[in-house]
Amino acid sequence: MRAPALGALCVLLLAACEKPPELGEPLDGLTEDQRARFDEGRTVFDSVFTPETGLGPLFNAEGCAACHSAPVSGGAGAISEVHASALLPSGFCDPLADRGGPVFQQRVTPALRDALGIDREPIPPAATDSALRTTPDVFGFGLLDAVPDSALLALADPDDADGDGISGRVNRFFDGRIGRFGRKALVPTLAEFNEGAFQIESGVTVPNVPDEGTIAGDPFPDGVDPAPEPELGEEEVARVDAFVRFLAPPAPAKLGRDGRRGERLFGEIGCAGCHVPSLRTGDGPVEALANREVAAYTDLLLHDMGEELADICLGSVAGPAEFRTEPLMGLRHMERFLHDGRATTIEEATLLHGGEARASRDAFEALSPEDRSALLAFLGSL
């Protein structure tokens, strides 16, 4: 009897000591085939496009890893992009889709520059607001994608029925589906987020976006786009999707005494009202993604963050001041904070919260130096 008990104890100890995946590594529990797809996808993710292989004519970066690279592929980056939209007096938010919006690319290929003499896509006069968007990391996004819509709706409280001053609501894509990806939670699925980014960020057409769009509403001149459409095939798109989908979330650092107190304070002053510590994924075909807890520290809902942070409207729901709760997993690897990167420290970002977060921000300001330091130690562990 002793030997089996000892064996079981060893197994338990080994399991307890099992290290979580390193940053940039895949989720535990993938099949061999899924792991192979992940590795293949990283190759496409890290590749650099040229005009001959599909880059441009308008683009923000030459490939995924040109932005998502810090500190490893899939991470954040220093590049910011420009979005614009028009909020009409009727309240309708026009994404300026027929005039190149809502993403206005900041770079052009040499052929387009030679043809038109432009260095970027111009923002049309019809835009009422524009905004900078930093590059987020994409670690753990597969798990976020696997959280059921029903979980988001259960967290939503659009009319603040519970009177806690927090009224998160879902954004919806133009076809009515619930959104969750992007700073305004517009994009419904990770597959769309991944595939669409090729065209939006690199000007690389894909099966679901088989045209280059326009230059602020005007057609591209002949001869500036040498590669035939779509410039990237279904198989390469699927590989990149597998890479991003299977990227493991960053493992939090081990908490010391201060960090544990900070974690408690995080809940006590209300941060966890929006930065919900954990979401649970639903059933799904990938075992490594199904029925898992993900310590994302987000509710994936829109919240009013106050006029000081407001920029553009996007979609049928998100007003200029509304932003999706930013996931905090991987926070310690970030160098710029908030949707436009205006904050250079976690503390500064916290102090810039307004709107529904004002009460928590005020409570943070009112903390003793020791408690504030403890809370920042906790946040710095994520």
Add this chain to the structure above:
Amino acid sequence: MIGARRRLGARPPTLLILLAAAFAVPEARAAPPGHQEADTLRGTVRAVEEGAGVEVITGFHLALRVVYVRVDGETRVTAADRPVALAELEPGQVVRIRLREGVEGPVAATIEAVRPGDAPGGLR
């Protein structure tokens, strides 16, 4: 709004047809052979031109496009299962449009106002 539509309308009709085809949801491909209502399009109304057509915002991720869909005397417009006039559709309204082949290209057979929660596929 109308100015924007004219700008789009000034493009070659073939571009509109191609755009409509590119963003049409392929679910109706399973329709019986010979079925005339070839495709379905879902999106948000951007503008309405009474008796002529409707501009719909659709797309993929943030690669958004505006598709102009023509209507004719046979187009049925409904909201909450009730017939309504095309002019009752407002910018921001999510619609499901079933297209059929008309004499001059695709035309809306039905335009149905969709409530939040009635999105394609329902809740996941």
